[in-house]
Amino acid sequence: NDETVRQIYRIASSQDLEKYEKVMNRENSTLYRSKEIIQQMELKMKLTDVEYQADNSKATFYYSADERVDFRELIKVLASEFKIRVEMRQISLRQEAGRMGGIGSCGRELCCSTWLTDFKSVTTSAARYQNLSLNPAKLSGQCGRLKCCLNYELDTYMSALEDIPKVEKSLLTEKGEAYLQKTDIFGKIMWFGYAGESMWHPISAERVNEILELNKKDQKPENLQVDQDLEKIELVQAITNDLERLDRKYSTKSKNRKKSKNKRRNRPNRNIGNNKMKT
Structure with a gap:
């Protein structure tokens, strides 16, 4: 340094x-x-x-x-x-991991052992702002501390979150209460679901602001007014994910079948020995 x-x-x-x-x-x-x-x-x-x-x-x-x-x-x-x-x-533990070196979960050499020299403190709030699940096994690096890379895109997420409304309560509509399920920060899309329904409805951040303003005035819109284009994109993504799961499922089954066939071919035939004993 x-x-x-x-x-x-x-x-x-x-x-x-x-x-x-x-x-x-x-x-x-x-x-x-x-x-x-x-x-x-x-x-x-x-x-x-x-x-x-x-x-x-x-x-x-x-x-x-x-x-x-x-x-x-x-x-x-x-x-x-x-x-x-x-x-x-x-x-420190971060410096120790840097001196020992290793491969991270990204498949590349550790940042602390290649180019990173300034070890800034990393908190769990960095993971929360990026909508990451607070799983210690995935968020921790080889040093046992939170990964340094959680800070790399934090400023970008913080600036993008300025356009995302804070939804502390459910959205009130004539159809019922809609609860926030997930948020696409960069796409500025928020998914809401009604109680008792399994389907999530994507709406833009602007529409969420409109509904929040109406709720402040004790007014309820008829529904969320879901954007049809967003709903089509969500449907395509869901179908694609299902197809990928099926491909992985059947590929593993075919591999297992090939392995079992090879084992049967390589297994010695016990009946040959029994026939020889009888003769």
Whole structure:
């Protein structure tokens, strides 16, 4: 995170590169041995990574801990074990995941291990504004905290939500009370359903504002006045989803049938042995 431009003295020679490779090869063995020492000393800390300087003069030990740890004796043991100056540096869980690396649920490398250096706090309100289900298993990253990517599109959602009316109660119509079921923030479409009905009715955000204004004046419209174009789009989406489910269902069935046929072909015929015994 240091933005200062450091001075370059010279180009690394072949001897410098050889020395650097030897130093890099020491890191894994030092990490495993240090973990054993920490376990023997019964210290409540988790050692994540060890980083040697290129000149092999100092090693930085990165660790995480829930409580404050007295590692003065540990530094002495590590210094005598590896014959090097030791620096202990505590890091957060996000930084720990960044140093260890990995693949996220999106299929790409972790942001914290590739390009992200500024770790901003992420709250559950970021998920609420984006209409995401508050499922800890899906919202948590490999560090155990909320995913950093929840903040990436938050400003866009916040600006789009300015055009979406806040529906704290049900909409009152002559047909009955209509309850909000879901919202398409960028499409500015809101789905409402009547009590006792399984079908949801899509209406625009402008129409919702109109009904809310009428309800404030103790007036009730005859119905929601559903936009026919929106209802057709919703019907097409529902049919498409049903067809996709059927395709997945029958594809898995056909795969299972092929597997069972292959098993029957590869299974030895028991009747052949019985016939030989009879003869």
